[in-house]
Amino acid sequence: MQIEIFSKVKDPRDLGKVKHELEDVLRMALIGVLCDCEDCDDISDMVTDREEEFKAAGLLKLSNGVPCGDTILRVVESVNPAQLRASLDCCRGHIIESLCGNQVIIDGKKLRGENPRSPGCHGLYILNAWVSETEICVAEKPVDGKTNELTVLPSVLSSLWLTGALVSVDAMGTHRNIAEQIMLQGGDYLMALKDNQPILKSLTESIFSRTTPLSVYTTEEKGHGRVEKRTCSIMDTTLLEQEGMYEKWPGLKRIIKMERERTENGARSRETIYYLSSVEKDEASYYAMRIRAHWGIENKLHWHLDVTFREDMCRVRAKNGAVNFSAMRKYALEMLKKQNDKLSLKRRRKKCMWSTEYLYKVFKDS
Known part of the structure; x- marks a missing residue:
């Protein structure tokens, strides 16, 4: 063969x-x-x-x-590496020819093994683009140790045909230029909103605190001695655009609030994360599903690389x-x-x- x-x-x-x-x-x-x-x-x-x-x-x-x-x-x-990647993509065939209707998740992973010949080397960082529906990694690019993921993200996006796809990124990629690039390539975005966008995050928190959401969706999961409750709420951008400090975000249609409450062995913890999306839907369940799917890259790709393939144990670092x-x-x-x-x-x-x-x-x- x-x-x-x-x-x-x-x-x-x-x-x-x-x-x-x-x-x-x-x-x-x-x-x-x-x-x-x-x-x-x-x-x-x-x-x-x-x-x-x-x-x-x-x-x-x-x-x-x-x-x-x-x-x-x-x-x-x-x-x-680009030629090696192109060869493997040919073997993947039609699976990556069109990403329309799929969720492309962008996230980085560090290879933590150290090269004994290079003191101070703590591993290579690789930015991966992974499709939730097919569980296929459709792009990858190393991140130079002197820079960060944001400098590599545009080239990863440029290598993909994003028409009709939803691109989800964590807070490191939440920037106007990234949102604009995704829209120009025909895709939509779902971006975590954290402290790297302090003004927009503060305005979003304020709006959710005083306004009734368009839609709310709640799920609860029990198992292994813990209970986890997730509540997703969504708003349109009308109130956001009325704020004088707000600079219009490319293609933004919905702001999203995801609340997680977890109880385990009597201890309770809470977390709230906000998101931005260019998708215009009125059902909070849609965004809850997509936010949950984003973490599939950790469970179905990064975890297996670390545990099944023991990637962090690999000492290959040269060239x-x-x-x-x-x-x-x-x-x-x-x-x-x-x-x-x-x-x-x-x-x-x-x-x-x-x-x-x-x-x-x-x-x-x-």
Whole structure:
């Protein structure tokens, strides 16, 4: 089944000295991620032990034997992340061709493993764009340690076809220029409003304190010894626009108040967060659903990268290694989720390691 996965990646090596095919080396790295290998030496050792199995299944060619761990690492570190990303996007096919009707969630994740050769390095920060409905990561970009997410966010948005999509961001992305860019690209936005917009937040709090909302929606969940109550209220922007200090926000149609009250073991906590949205709907339930969906990126992507794939344990930091392995983990997660069996994702990784037949099926179904 030697369909090229990494067809858009240009070989950065001196072709006169190349012993192992680029597709084979990168495919080995992806197999290692699927098979719960801890590092590139593990990958090389595993493939060496099962070389004939992998060749017979068509997973690898290995025309000149199995590359060592250092070779695999050097190749992954040296290939262009944008080209690697483009190759994996081709494999995702029609899933990311149109985001119309979907919620695109933007959030960052830090890879906390430290490189012992780089004192003071506390991990790479990557900004991810994740689709709630398909659970697919459709864009990712590293954030330079000397800057912040806001400087990278415009380029992440520019890489996506946002017509008809709802883009949700936390407070770091709540800026007029970001709202304007999303609208210009044909999308809508849902933005958390916190202390980085103090005047607008104060006005919003004041309006909700003295005015009856257009709509209110309340849910209550019980389980594991705790009770959580969520109340979502919405307003239009009429009163906001009457305030002299308010500078009109691009496309703004609704302001939203989300109150969370949690009781656990007799202790009660409360939290109130405000949101801005360009979507003009009169049902608070719509916004409550979208706000809740925003946190799916933490539970269904970031949690699995940390726990299922132990991303924070990875010590690869040189050149493009961390970014490229992160992209492979996200693609491997998508591959494993497609398996229609009763195994957990962790056990599916283990089974990929134990069973060439199962590993072949994971590739075949992707």
